[in-house]
Amino acid sequence: MAEIQLHRDGSVLIVTIANESKYNAFTHAMTSTLGSAFRDAEDDESIRCVIVTGAGRKAFSSGHDLSELLQNRELAANEALNEPFYMPQLMTKPVIAAVNGVAHAGGLILALSCDIRICEPAADFAAPGARIGLLPIGGQISRLPGLIPHGVAYEMLATARRVSADEAHRLGFVNHVAEPGQLMGMALATAKQIAANSPAVLAMIKKGLKLRAAEGERAASQFEWEEGGRLQCGPDADEGVRAFLEKRVPKF
Numbered sequence: 590m591a592e593i594q595l596h597r598d599g600s601v602l603i604v605t606i607a608n609e610s611k612y613n614a615f616t617h618a619m620t621s622t623l624g625s626a627f628r629d630a631e632d633d634e635s636i637r638c639v640i641v642t643g644a645g646r647k648a649f650s651s652g653h654d655l656s657e658l659l660q661n662r663e664l665a666a667n668e669a670l671n672e673p674f675y676m677p678q679l680m681t682k683p684v685i686a687a688v689n690g691v692a693h694a695g696g697l698i699l700a701l702s703c704d705i706r707i708c709e710p711a712a713d714f715a716a717p718g719a720r721i722g723l724l725p726i727g728g729q730i731s732r733l734p735g736l737i738p739h740g741v742a743y744e745m746l747a748t749a750r751r752v753s754a755d756e757a758h759r760l761g762f763v764n765h766v767a768e769p770g771q772l773m774g775m776a777l778a779t780a781k782q783i784a785a786n787s788p789a790v791l792a793m794i795k796k797g798l799k800l801r802a803a804e805g806e807r808a809a810s811q812f813e814w815e816e817g818g819r820l821q822c823g824p825d826a827d828e829g830v831r832a833f834l835e836k837r838v839p840k841f
Contacts, residue, residue, distance in 0.1 A: 652694025
């Protein structure tokens with residue numbers, strides 16, 4: 590059955606793309622459900638971090654279900670309908686991509702939209718748009734060159750070749766390559782480490798880094814001083830400093 594599966598592990602929401610017979614390709618219904626899951630996670634204060642992964646061992650996601658795409662070709666580049674693929678960048682909550690296999694097309698868009706990427710050794714990434722006559726959208730042109738060298742991004746998009754987990758790690762696109770079978774353990778450990786920290790600070794870190802990418806160092810520096818001054822008088826700072834002085838774990 591093609592679906593998006595949701596599971597909670599404490600304050601961590603695990604979102605699983607499940608359509609194994611088609612390498613976890615997205616139907617329109619799955620794309621809509623993914624967007625709803627992200628919006629609900631953003632609004633739920635009890636969720637501190639989100640992990641996105643694919644069902645099975647072969648694929649994170651191969652992108653859109655092309656049989657559906659052929660029937661509704663005008664939807665391929667519809668920004669609103671494709672928003673769930675790049676929604677992690679619109680969220681204040683941290684989102685981790687646990688890439689368990691191929692991440693191609695829409696799967697690549699979703700992975701590059703996440704804040705952290707952790708992979709199985711057999712995972713790989715590809716932007717096949719040029720090979721099938723579709724412009725790489727959703728950040729493949731606009732955001733990918735900010736994560737890997739420009740020339741490598743161009744080559745990846747223009748050749749549509751697969752980039753292995755090891756190469757992606759060397760390029761800095763992937764944060765970690767897990768030992769075989771240890772992907773979700775590493776992703777959960779990272780998510781829980783993040784979830785233990787101040788939600789207010791985490792949201793501002795993400796906002797500040799986006800500002801740095803869009804407007805440069807000066808704008809980000811101004812943001813640091815303005816938001817830093819505001820947050821240091823906030824309740825999370827009170828709790829965090831007290832916990833440090835009292836040698837206990839803070840409760841944010």
